[in-house]
Amino acid sequence: MNREEELFDVTIIGGGPVGLFSAFYCGMRELKTKVIECAAELGGKVHFYPDKVLHDIGGIAAITGAEFIEQVVKQGKTFSPEIVLNERIHGLQRLDDGAFELTAESGRRHYTRTIILTIGHGVFVPIKLEQAGVEIYEGRQLHYAVDDIERFRGKRVVISGGGDSAVDWANAIEPIAVKLTVVHRRDEFWGHESSVTRMRNSSAEVLTPYQLDLVAGDGDRIEHVTVRHAETNETLVIEADEVLVNHGIRGDFGGIRGWGLAFDDERIVVNAKMETNIPGIYAAGDVVTHPGKLKLIAGGFMEGPMAVNSAKAYLAPQEEVAPLYSTHHDKLIAMRG
Structure with a gap:
């Protein structure tokens, strides 16, 4: 050999x-x-x-x-x-x-x-959003991973997901964001209990059971997202500068x-x-x-x-x-x- x-x-x-x-x-x-x-x-x-x-x-x-x-x-x-x-x-x-x-x-x-x-x-590979055309925002204001947490400082941030990563990033981003919204399609989160408690006790707005329905912008920047209630189909529009998707x-x-x-x-x-x-x-x-x-x-x-x-x-x-x-x-x- x-x-x-x-x-x-x-x-x-x-x-x-x-x-x-x-x-x-x-x-x-x-x-x-x-x-x-x-x-x-x-x-x-x-x-x-x-x-x-x-x-x-x-x-x-x-x-x-x-x-x-x-x-x-x-x-x-x-x-x-x-x-x-x-x-x-x-x-x-x-x-x-x-x-x-x-x-x-x-x-x-x-x-x-x-x-x-x-x-x-x-x-x-991260599980990505299935929305057509949303890829134009990837690497700009739409993220599936975080390589620089400072990009969220002073921003309106929406996190979609309910596992450890979503909860941990919520706790890390909440102190530096102007507004943080966490969207999860179930009432219960999968993260460690202490981390979930910390997130719920923070200034983050936690929306459950909601799922991310639409990411919208002008083609250059994200402007808002639409979330849908998993049971009633009620929709909410949330202004956003950055969106972090942790769907596994x-x-x-x-x-x-x-x-x-x-x-x-x-x-x-x-x-x-x-x-x-x-x-x-x-x-x-x-x-x-x-x-x-x-x-x-x-x-x-x-x-x-x-x-x-x-x-x-x-x-x-x-x-x-x-x-x-x-x-x-x-x-x-x-x-x-």
Whole structure:
């Protein structure tokens, strides 16, 4: 095999936080590791909210998405795994020697003894408004993600959505907006209880159960939106300068869906050891489902090392997979000098 086709112990598909932490833990286990990411940069879906402040990462009181990406990328590169960007994996074949051949959509092949899937929701795009012609405002006053929160300062802002992202952005934007209106098609929000309470107790106008019906403007700027009551069909016109739509994301697993993995409600089924139904393939993070699943990055940070430990046991079944601690790890101690 040439360098492009050399055999790795572990190939991690997905370069988000869970994949990067898994790569770090592979390094601690002295496993030859490759990380393959379909996007042009590491970090996963956190790139959708670089200015959003995360409060539920253990040991970190508060950190922005951009700062968090910087840290997990640095940590993931600690043991110098091979990193491949702009590569979407499509095909899978098990070879005669038991190793896997992964084929990318580009035609490139990768060879590995085990696989850890940390692919989140797959290749994802935000669910956009279906209104014809509204795309002329995208990237100007109509947003599906936030790359600069300051653009909302002193503006009349409408947020449509009821999940964590909508609620968190409402709490972040409310102090700097002239007026903030949050529109959700259900009475109940899906965000964390404390965040929902904070939003409801703020100056934000919360309209439920309403849905965004129409975004209108002069072709250059948005001027107002029309919202419709989900039960009575009553409509309201709300003046707006900026509109933020958080209706979720739509994932696509591509060729991975054809590998023969067991899925349940768009999630890969794993057991307590993060083992899939295919020996040698493991999964962790948002892509998996199992009893007691915790849908937090912190939960994925537990699942990743468990998947790595399972891969290690698969590769060396005669060896005991002993616990590892960074404070006692010789290479990490040497790195600190």
